[in-house]
Amino acid sequence: MSKMRKYLALTRAGIIEELGFRLATIVMIFGNIIYLTVIYFLWRSIFASSPTPVVNGMTFESTLIYLVLATAIFNFMEMYTVWEMGRNVQSGKIVLDLVRPMEYRSYLFWSYTGPTIMQFLTTFIPTFIIVECVTKAIPLGINLLYFIISIILAVMINYSIDFMVGTICLYSESIWGINIMKQVIVLLFSGATIPLAFFPEGLAKVASVLPFKAVYDGPLSILLMNSPEICDVLPILELQAFWAVMLYLLSVGFWKISLRQITVNGG
Amino acid sequence: MENSIVLKNITKEFKVLNRHEGLKGSIRDLFSRDYKTVTAVDNVSLEIKKGEIVGYLGPNGAGKSTTIKIMTGILKPTSGEIMVNGKTPWEDRTSNCEKIGVVFGQRSQLWWSLPLVESFKLLKDIYMIEDKNYNDMLDFYASIVDLEPLLHKPVRQMSLGQRTLSDILASFLHSPEVVFLDEPTIGLDVAMKSNIRDLIAAINEQKNTTVILTTHDMGDVDALCKRIVIIDKGKMLYDNDMEHLKKVFGSYRTLSLRIRSSQMTDDFITSLEERFSPYGISISTENNWVSLVINEDRIKVMDVLSGVQENGSIKDMKLEEISTEEVIKRIYTEGI
Numbered sequence: 001m002s003k004m005r006k007y008l009a010l011t012r013a014g015i016i017e018e019l020g021f022r023l024a025t026i027v028m029i030f031g032n033i034i035y036l037t038v039i040y041f042l043w044r045s046i047f048a049s050s051p052t053p054v055v056n057g058m059t060f061e062s063t064l065i066y067l068v069l070a071t072a073i074f075n076f077m078e079m080y081t082v083w084e085m086g087r088n089v090q091s092g093k094i095v096l097d098l099v100r101p102m103e104y105r106s107y108l109f110w111s112y113t114g115p116t117i118m119q120f121l122t123t124f125i126p127t128f129i130i131v132e133c134v135t136k137a138i139p140l141g142i143n144l145l146y147f148i149i150s151i152i153l154a155v156m157i158n159y160s161i162d163f164m165v166g167t168i169c170l171y172s173e174s175i176w177g178i179n180i181m182k183q184v185i186v187l188l189f190s191g192a193t194i195p196l197a198f199f200p201e202g203l204a205k206v207a208s209v210l211p212f213k214a215v216y217d218g219p220l221s222i223l224l225m226n227s228p229e230i231c232d233v234l235p236i237l238e239l240q241a242f243w244a245v246m247l248y249l250l251s252v253g254f255w256k257i258s259l260r261q262i263t264v265n266g267g
Numbered sequence: 268m269e270n271s272i273v274l275k276n277i278t279k280e281f282k283v284l285n286r287h288e289g290l291k292g293s294i295r296d297l298f299s300r301d302y303k304t305v306t307a308v309d310n311v312s313l314e315i316k317k318g319e320i321v322g323y324l325g326p327n328g329a330g331k332s333t334t335i336k337i338m339t340g341i342l343k344p345t346s347g348e349i350m351v352n353g354k355t356p357w358e359d360r361t362s363n364c365e366k367i368g369v370v371f372g373q374r375s376q377l378w379w380s381l382p383l384v385e386s387f388k389l390l391k392d393i394y395m396i397e398d399k400n401y402n403d404m405l406d407f408y409a410s411i412v413d414l415e416p417l418l419h420k421p422v423r424q425m426s427l428g429q430r431t432l433s434d435i436l437a438s439f440l441h442s443p444e445v446v447f448l449d450e451p452t453i454g455l456d457v458a459m460k461s462n463i464r465d466l467i468a469a470i471n472e473q474k475n476t477t478v479i480l481t482t483h484d485m486g487d488v489d490a491l492c493k494r495i496v497i498i499d500k501g502k503m504l505y506d507n508d509m510e511h512l513k514k515v516f517g518s519y520r521t522l523s524l525r526i527r528s529s530q531m532t533d534d535f536i537t538s539l540e541e542r543f544s545p546y547g548i549s550i551s552t553e554n555n556w557v558s559l560v561i562n563e564d565r566i567k568v569m570d571v572l573s574g575v576q577e578n579g580s581i582k583d584m585k586l587e588e589i590s591t592e593e594v595i596k597r598i599y600t601e602g603i
């Protein structure tokens with residue numbers, strides 16, 4: 001219990017810190033509007049060039065809703081962990097994080113929970129409300145509860161991926177390249193930029209065995225389900241739970257080995 | 268009295284890649300196994316008692332920060348044994364960290380955009396400090412430094428001095444057994460330095476905290492340390508009382524003279540060297556300044572002055588106590 005308190009203290013500090021960055025939030029909302037406008041015209045032309053209004057089982061409207069919500073999820077999911085770890089390793093600031101009486105992985109994770117929650121409230125929720133008001137396409141029922149569970153799992157999976165990629169920064173100096181590569185791969189294979197339904201068969205196969213779709217496609221499909229039965233969502237949640245555990249173990253292990261590397265050889 | 272820190276034959280080697288120049292070299296480095304070994308700490312043994320303030324000195328690159336990182340458990344020594352508060356820090360890093368405090372002068376451990384008091388509250392939870400101890404500590408701090416104006420200021424709005432002071436307060440907040448201060452007074456003005464020295468002395472006195480202090484400022488050492496340890500190139504050169512060092516080097520002065528530029532020739536310097544080396548004086552030059560380190564037991568400053576004046580005209584002069592760097596250089600070249 002008292003152990004939990006030290007983690008929640010990090011969440012609290014993160015929220016207070018986040019409240020100080022109003023400008024950053026405004027800039028981000030502005031950037032999103034531009035991004036979403038581009039998406040809108042892009043997909044409109046894709047659908048306009050198609051002979052039928054339904055492409056790969058999705059209408060223009062459902063595609064757009066899917067992508068808008070994916071962007072909203074991206075906004076609170078992307079915490080630039082890789083970037084921060086890389087910078088801390090290079091500047092040596094990581095030394096100060098390592099003298100905390102906590103495991104570094106948990107320390108960093110809980111430091112991010114504050115901003116994540118704040119971003120969720122300030123970008124995801126408003127987007128959600130706007131989409132719902134305009135389209136009335138998101139069912140408001142039990143799916144929301146499943147969505148919450150699913151999104152928490154997604155945050156955990158995403159953090160493990162980020163933490164693992166961030167750990168690579170202990171070995172390499174090209175943080176920027178690593179970060180971009182990670183982002184491109186995650187955003188593509190998770191269905192955040194192009195809905196997975198549009199993937200050609202080969203690529204879809206690859207995406208289905210990778211953990212990334214558990215980050216975006218999983219929670220989004222649940223969100224858009226109309227009063228789902230438990231048996232509808234269970235396969236998705238099970239897959240997410242599987243990846244959450246697997247990647248947790250992998251990222252912890254990889255970090256342990258790598259930390260030994262720096263403590264033995266110097267970073 | 269019990270030992271806070273024990274080091275037995277601690278050695279730390281780093282393996283560094285021999286880097287090659289240019290793009291081709293960088294690509295070659297990717298696959299290179301061409302390592303060289305740097306010995307940052309070389310067979311150092313130390314025993315530090317609870318409540319001591321030890322000055323840990325040495326020139327740049329001597330291995331001071333590396334030793335501190337070993338003592339905090341961040342680095343694992345290549346060989347040797349180490350105990351801090353009865354535990355091996357690298358084996359037990361997180362629990363060791365509960366009982367130590369650390370300040371690395373160049374960077375802050377505080378939360379950049381939070382007011383100081385929020386950082387303190389966070390540390391209170393992280394280190395699980397009891398309410399009573401926490402409040403007592405804040406009262407204690409307030410009795411030594413002017414705490415109130417700092418508490419509500421975000422760290423990023425603080426001056427370097429205020430930030431360093433805050434960092435030091437933060438490092439003692441959880442009443443650690445040992446605090447490591449790595450160049451805590453770097454870049455501070457005289458008033459802030461003396462403030463910080465008073466603070467460290469007061470906390471050490473009140474809480475009996477062991478303090479390991481790394482600094483290039485002899486003033487810090489004079490104000491705080493009864494004992495100093497000097498290392499250079501990873502090897503321990505000296506471990507003794509300040510008193511002892513003062514006795515040995517108390518009679519040393521550095522005399523700096525500005526010579527008319529037309530007379531600053533190599534011949535002039537050689538003639539000085541020939542004249543004064545029998546008295547153990549070492550000479551260095553920078554621009555038009557000549558610095559002579561004089562042992563007053565062997566020759567009087569006045570005699571040196573008049574000796575120099577015979578061959579050159581002096582435009583300006585300074586007489587200083589011997590500096591840390593000088594002492595260390597002496598110890599290194601002459602032993603003690």
Ligand SMILES: Nc1ncnc2c1ncn2[C@@H]1O[C@H](COP(=O)(O)OP(=O)(O)OP(=O)(O)O)[C@@H](O)[C@H]1O
Pocket residue numbers: 265266267281282283305306307325326327328329330331332333334
């Ligand atoms: N991570 C590392 N990898 C390789 N070499 C290192 C590493 N850290 C330190 N060294 C080397 O070890 C030696 C000692 O460094 P250290 O930082 O301990 O010196 P220092 O006494 O703290 O010096 P300063 O007074 O400049 O802070 C230096 O030669 C340094 O280059």
Ligand SMILES: [Mg+2]
Pocket residue numbers: 331332333449
């Ligand atoms: Mg150092």
